[in-house]
Amino acid sequence: MTEPDNTIYPRPRPLIGDASSASERSAAPDSWAFDAQAIQTLDEIISARRDIRRFRPEPVPEELVRLVIESGHKGPSVGHSQPWRFIIVSDDQAREAAAVMADAQRITQATAMTDDRGQRLLDLKLEGLREAPLGIVVACDRRTPALGVLGRASFTGADMWSCACAIENMWLTARAHGLGMGWVTLFDPGELHDLLGLPEGVETLGWLCLGWPDELPPEPGLQRLAWSKRLPLDEVILHDRWPREAAPAQPLNHLRAPGQAQVVSATDDADELLSPAGSLGVLDRCLDRIVAAGGSSIDSGRLVLVGADHPVFAHGVSAFAQHVTRDVMTASVAGTSYGVLSANGAGLDAEVVDAGVAGGLIPGAINARCIDGSQGDLVNTDALTREETSRLVDIGRETGERAADRGLVVLGEVGIGNTTVAACLASALIGLDPEQAVGLGAGSDYDMVDQKVGVVNRALGRAEINRNDPIGLLSQLGGPEFAVLTGVVLGAAGRRAPIILDGYATSICALLAQTAEPGVHGFLIAGQRSREVAHAEILRVLGLEPLLALRMRAGEGVGGAMAASLLLQGLRIRRMAARTA
Incomplete structure (x- = not known):
């Protein structure tokens, strides 16, 4: 039987991609972390993100608009499909038409709620659609069959989730630059689709109002209006599976897969x-x-x-x-x-x-x-x-x-x-x-x-x-x-x-x-x-x-x-x- 060769060779380092080695990653599992200041800044930006409803009329510089959209384009996407398309709407007539649609949908939805909740919905300010100097509509191009996109065959909505990730990136970038962003979804999807002239198979994720904020809310707007409040973290953390009130009829022997x-x-x-x-x-x-x-x-x-x-x-x-x-x-x-x-x-x-x-x-x-x-x-x-x-x-x-x-x-x-x-x-x-x-x-x-x-x-x-x-x-x-x-x-x-x-x-x-x-x-x-x-x-x-x-x-x-x-x-x-x- 051939004895193993115990010679230790220098590790070949690829000239492209990840050049790190298992030993390096094992020696310092946290080596990929940013410094404490960057982490603190990230937390501050996330914590300070707000859904802005009031905007000033001053225009947003084009380079800032591109920065916001670029951050969305850097988001993760299923199968690296990049299904998002960013439609910048600055035309006054288009923005007014969108505002009318949202007002009509707000009234429709309010009638389906209890009297108290319906009145609170009607109190919500949607003037941002008119006040903000521009709107950005993130549209998801779904014309490629799900089976043709890596990762979408079983979770067919993963392309829409990808676009939602892009929106979060945009929201945080806007906040970091002092811009306000408001996400409005009070639309009939078909009406918004027709307003923008979208082809069949392309769906929107609502409307993003973008501009300089005319309010600086210290807490989420709906929380300020007593609509709801953020739940304690422990109430939204589950471990391993959705809990069941009743125990299974037959207890498991707790066999564990490799950890x-x-x-x-x-x-x-x-x-x-x-x-x-x-x-x-x-x-x-x-x-x-x-x-x-x-x-x-x-x-x-x-x-x-x-x-x-x-x-x-x-x-x-x-x-x-x-x-x-x-x-x-x-x-x-x-x-x-x-x-x-x-x-x-x-x-x-x-x-x-x-x-x-x-x-x-x-x-x-x-x-x-x-x-x-x-x-x-x-x-x-x-x-x-x-x-x-x-x-x-x-x-x-x-x-x-x-x-x-x-x-x-x-x-x-x-x-x-x-x-x-x-x-x-x-x-x-x-x-x-x-x-x-x-x-x-x-x-x-x-x-x-x-x-x-x-x-x-x-x-x-x-x-x-x-x-x-x-x-x-x-x-x-x-x-x-x-x-x-x-x-x-x-x-x-x-x-x-x-x-x-x-x-x-x-x-x-x-x-x-x-x-x-x-x-x-x-x-x-x-x-x-x-x-x-x-x-x-x-x-x-x-x-x-x-x-x-x-x-x-x-x-x-x-x-x-x-x-x-x-x-x-x-x-x-x-x-x-x-x-x-």
């Missing part, structure tokens, strides 16, 4: 390697996750391969005979199945678990059979009783804890018909239409896919779905190997072991485990994305980018084992690679 310090340490460690940060792409991100979980020294692991049969097979949902489950499990015990050979080739051992294969216990397999013969077909009856499901999950926990001692924990499954089970669970968990959730499986044709869709629809129609109850979902719509593998994820994560997912079924087990214990997520790695279309959707919900995408449909943990091989190589590279100062 901030561990995550930062993992990326800092990678930064010291003699290679550009992130040079291994998705693999580097997966390695960071393993290192953050404390797995930098891992050099092996275990494939946990769980098999079971399903009565739903009788509904014609598989292209293969049911005995194939038993054949693959028997070959796995013998070490000649695809899954076990892939695991051994990656330097992993394998534990083969029989959770309910038809025909009796597979000789040589770990016995996880605890079903009393009442296993249902999903369409007419539940897959398992709740008690059986809980026992299978507990067996899986113990199995996962054992596997964690070996290093990486790779999930694998065997079960003819289990892609139909997976489709039922996917539809119930994340609301996929059965047509989306059902795939080809191990070789279905058009008619069989149509048959599977019908089975899933009937099963969903019978079940009483509660997405926040993993045990309930598994008992109604799952199967033995799904319950065991869900437990494996929980047990392995409890021991802080990296968990490598394989295909569609194992990813659903991970999502079920994460639903039960959110902290599980910090230990999950998507080994691959299979050919099943719905698998990509499950990974999206999990927030995991797959390491491999080879259109596999083998099951048995094959893709997970191949990914584990890459991960073990990557960990060894990190341990052995030359480092920089």
Whole structure:
């Protein structure tokens, strides 16, 4: 075995971008801070910002107007899309038209309030629209589809939020230069849109009055008028989640994902390697996750391969005979199945678990059979009783804890018909239409896919779905190997072991485990994305980018084992690679 090179090399410093090193940032985490005077000045400006309603007639120098707008243009924007457009309105007729619109909207809104509040709204001064020498309308150009902008696909309003950030920058800059700014949103958006001649897909965020202030309010105007007051800080700070008055029906075990310090340490460690940060792409991100979980020294692991049969097979949902489950499990015990050979080739051992294969216990397999013969077909009856499901999950926990001692924990499954089970669970968990959730499986044709869709629809129609109850979902719509593998994820994560997912079924087990214990997520790695279309959707919900995408449909943990091989190589590279100062 080659001894590591202990030579310490000078750290290459990039000529562009961030030239700092992890060691420098670690030695002085606060080195990016401004001096105390600058911090105090910033606090003073923020605290002194006011929504100005009265303005003097003197014009604002053009250079100051540009400074204010430039500060908005320096604001953060989703996907660096810079969706803002700044419309400077100095025309008297346009400003008067805007003032009339705002007056009309004020009366309309006042009629919808209680008498007292309505009168207070009518008392508010809106003459700033007429008095201020100019107005600035921040318009958001939303004509680019959300899917085409980085970061907007899920939070489609992030472009509007970006424009709001620009407005805050402008407001603070105006205050720093002694200018007054007032934000008026008492408009019908369509009327303001037409007044400014905006194209479809461009929206405004109201109207900003800008000018020299003719009032110097020491407190917010609405607070001065007894409309409201600023809440104490402690009343608006929440920790970790929105509080619930009632405790959950089932207490959590408080599994914790890798903390901030561990995550930062993992990326800092990678930064010291003699290679550009992130040079291994998705693999580097997966390695960071393993290192953050404390797995930098891992050099092996275990494939946990769980098999079971399903009565739903009788509904014609598989292209293969049911005995194939038993054949693959028997070959796995013998070490000649695809899954076990892939695991051994990656330097992993394998534990083969029989959770309910038809025909009796597979000789040589770990016995996880605890079903009393009442296993249902999903369409007419539940897959398992709740008690059986809980026992299978507990067996899986113990199995996962054992596997964690070996290093990486790779999930694998065997079960003819289990892609139909997976489709039922996917539809119930994340609301996929059965047509989306059902795939080809191990070789279905058009008619069989149509048959599977019908089975899933009937099963969903019978079940009483509660997405926040993993045990309930598994008992109604799952199967033995799904319950065991869900437990494996929980047990392995409890021991802080990296968990490598394989295909569609194992990813659903991970999502079920994460639903039960959110902290599980910090230990999950998507080994691959299979050919099943719905698998990509499950990974999206999990927030995991797959390491491999080879259109596999083998099951048995094959893709997970191949990914584990890459991960073990990557960990060894990190341990052995030359480092920089």
